[in-house]
Amino acid sequence: MTQKPATEIDLLRQQNEQLKSQLxxxxxxxxxxxxxxxxxxxxxxxxxxxxxxxxxxxxxxxxxxxxxxxxxxxxxxxxxxxxxxxxxxxxxxxxxxxxxxxxxxxxxxxxxxxxxxxxxxxxxxxxxxxxxxxxxxxxxSYTRCHEFHNCTIKECPAYNNPNPYCWTIQGSNQRHSHVSEDERRRLCVLCPLFxxxxxxxxxxxxxxxxxxxxxxxxxxxxxxxxxxxxxxxxxxxxxxxxxxxxxxxxxxxxxxxxxxxxxxxxxNKDLEQAQEIQLSLLPQNLPKTERFSCAATYVPATKVGGDYYDLFQIGDGIYCMLVADVSGHGMAAALIMSMVKILIKSHTNIHSTRETLSEINRVLNQDIKTDNFVTMFYAILNLRENMLTYSSAGHNPILIIDKATRDSRQIKAEGIFLGVFDDAMVKDNVMPLKENHRMILYTDGLTEAENMSEEMYSLERLESIAKKTVNLSPEDAQTEIIRDFREFTGKAAIADDVTLMILDIN
CATH class of the missing domain: 3.30.450.40 (GAF domain)
Structure with a gap:
């Protein structure tokens, strides 16, 4: 067995220390x-x-x-x-x-x-x-200052500004534009919106x-x-x-x-339990009905990571399905993803996926001040009306395969990632749920993984193996795809977390 270079060992030790500090x-x-x-x-x-x-x-x-x-x-x-x-x-x-x-x-x-x-x-x-x-x-801050004060001075930099903290906006408080900086500050701290x-x-x-x-x-x-x-x-x-x-x-x-x-x-666990914490955030048992069957797997690149998937019921015959990826690795990404999970469960909307992602984006921008961002494919399966409503915030294309003909198509992202810009530009998309079709959701750790020759696994390879295994159950197809993935990457280190989710509409 080849011994790891000292620099790699030092890097692992540094990552261990960082995880300990963050825990x-x-x-x-x-x-x-x-x-x-x-x-x-x-x-x-x-x-x-x-x-x-x-x-x-x-x-x-x-x-x-x-x-x-x-x-x-x-x-x-x-x-x-x-x-x-x-x-x-x-x-x-x-x-x-x-x-x-x-x-x-x-x-x-x-x-x-x-x-x-x-x-x-x-x-x-x-x-x-x-x-x-x-x-x-x-x-x-729940109210914009111009709304609270019924201010109509649109020239004020705080008017309709996406930054809700008006006291931090240079040149704000135009209602008292004649006052000094100290007086402006005094007025700000006395304001109920401060x-x-x-x-x-x-x-x-x-x-x-x-x-x-x-x-x-x-x-x-x-x-x-x-x-x-x-x-x-x-x-x-x-x-x-x-x-x-x-x-x-x-x-x-x-x-x-x-x-x-x-x-x-x-x-709040020690370093040895960090991976257990991350895995505990993922669903332990995915729902299964006569209308659909599902399987999912998660392969972290390090002890903890930032991928997340879920499938859970939110109404009679209505289910929420998602795959998300936080940029970066380690405890910071895991912490952010745990908060995203809570936000999803708190703000799930059975009528609009766009509203849910927009609310998550607002909270991430306003309250989670880090350099991390989140990509997400988020969908609502309505089995009563045979409709799929979905939004994609900068996430990888989703594959849909006709199991009878093996024809496939991709659902590509129309929005951008969450947690950076005030408007993620997501929208509600609606399509019929067709019988005998398979959906494959994944994170970029799968398709962008490289082998020892620095060749990427690629979406094309995933699509090819997905078609070959389309007649297998989701569990068996998932096993074959991960086997093919590991065979391709060989001894190359996995650089990013890998999540794979397969859903069959029966």
């Missing part, structure tokens, strides 16, 4: 969810988040600030690693000059890395940091390195999740005072929170 970070999210589900005390939620970052990511000093709109300052809520006497009376101005980078992280809505720190001019200079990192925590009410500040005094790019990505994702959880918590408190209709919504919100808790619990 530890997910435990913070899980703990926040547990506290939120068990106590109405926001202080407990904040404290748990602080201790989680301190213990799992080794930031020695952390302060959670809260915006004081009336005082136009940031005030510390809770902290760790710093004597109380140095923190309790801190008040960081939100003004453009005096507030510095920690105020800018709010009005730019992004993490800011400060290095070096000016002891004289920086509002955090009293703590003598060499460098520090600030992360905004933002909750959801949703950045907390900021995390942290440093590592004893370390030469404050944070890696991976640290910032994990912290940004954690901050986004904390914003969602805090938003759900506040919504829950409001719902307790609402009428019967709001109580109905409260039940739905609690269900979503429960699904999030289940997903986070699955991810």
């Amino acid at each position: 530890m970070a997910t435990s913070v999210i899980t703990e926040i969810t547990k506290v939120m589900m068990s106590t109405p005390d926001l202080a407990s939620v904040f404290r748990t988040m602080m201790l989680g970052i301190h213990d799992t990511m080794e930031f020695e000093r952390i302060i959670l600030f809260k915006v004081d709109p009336e005082g136009f300052v940031l005030r510390p809520v809770t902290w760790t690693g710093i004597p109380d006497a140095l923190v309790k009376d801190l008040a960081v101005p939100l003004s453009f000059i005096e507030g510095g980078d920690i105020a800018d992280t709010i009005f730019l809505n992004r993490p800011i890395f400060v290095d070096p720190v000016s002891a004289k001019d920086d509002p955090m200079g009293s703590l003598s940091p060499r460098s520090y990192l600030t992360i905004p925590i933002v909750t959801k 949703k950045c009410n907390h900021v995390l500040w942290m440093d590592r005094p004893s370390s030469e390195t404050l944070a890696t790019s991976e640290d910032i990505t994990v912290l940004s994702t954690l901050a986004s999740q904390a914003g969602l959880i805090l938003d759900n918590f506040q919504t829950y408190e409001d719902l307790k005072k609402a009428n019967k209709e709001l109580q109905r919504i409260n039940v739905e919100i609690n269900k979503i929170n429960h699904d999030l808790k289940v997903a986070h619990d699955k991810i």
Whole structure:
């Protein structure tokens, strides 16, 4: 057996360390969810988040600030690693000059890395940091500012802007265009639509390195999740005072929170259980009826990956079928895909696949701030009306084969991938469900896999083997296709996750 080069072993070790770090970070999210589900005390939620970052990511000093709109300052809520006497009376101005980078992280809505720190001019200079990192925590915004204020100034950059966080848009608040930048900021924080009410500040005094790019990505994702959880918590408190209709919504919100808790619990495992977590997100038993039979398989490229498939009933004689692929590999892709699964189950629409994908795209763009994107083929099988409604967001062509004639055709993507652009340009497509036809869904890890000669497996090869095995059951056809795939790739490493799903309309 050929020994792996040292560089490959080092790469595997690095990936192991990254997965360990990301798994530890997910435990913070899980703990926040547990506290939120068990106590109405926001202080407990904040404290748990602080201790989680301190213990799992080794930031020695952390302060959670809260915006004081009336005082136009940031005030510390809770902290760790710093004597109380140095923190309790801190008040960081939100003004453009005096507030510095920690105020800018709010009005730019992004993490800011400060290095070096000016002891004289920086509002955090009293703590003598060499460098520090600030992360905004933002909750959801459900209303555009021009709608809320009945503003008709279409020249305002915030008017109909896809960015819902109007305080971050340069030149916004044209209703008060004559005021200074500081006055604009003051008006923003006093507005009910202002949703950045907390900021995390942290440093590592004893370390030469404050944070890696991976640290910032994990912290940004954690901050986004904390914003969602805090938003759900506040919504829950409001719902307790609402009428019967709001109580109905409260039940739905609690269900979503429960699904999030289940997903986070699955991810909160050590490295050896990471693959088990990923596989547990996939359906264990696919439905089978007299009208259709189905088989699916998933082959991860690494311990965990970002492919996902599902087939589940959503109504009488109505089923949802999908295959999705998150860009990249590892825990980050798996985390995003677990959230996509929850969004699918939460937003499934039996009438429109476009609406479901558009809502998932909106949430991914608004709340999941990473470089990953998602491709997806999403369909609704209506066996009562013999119709298939589908949308494809940048996914690979789907094969449909007439089992009698072995004629085949491809359903190609009309939309673009999810999680990058505000409009994924997907649409509803409708076609009749024809008997004795086979559908083959897959991810690009199958068709774009290369052998030792750097030749791709290709869609043409998949189509050829699919026609040869069309008279086999979906399970047996799937086995033959994967056997052919492994025979083709040989000893070449699988570079991407492979998912294959076969559905027969009987």
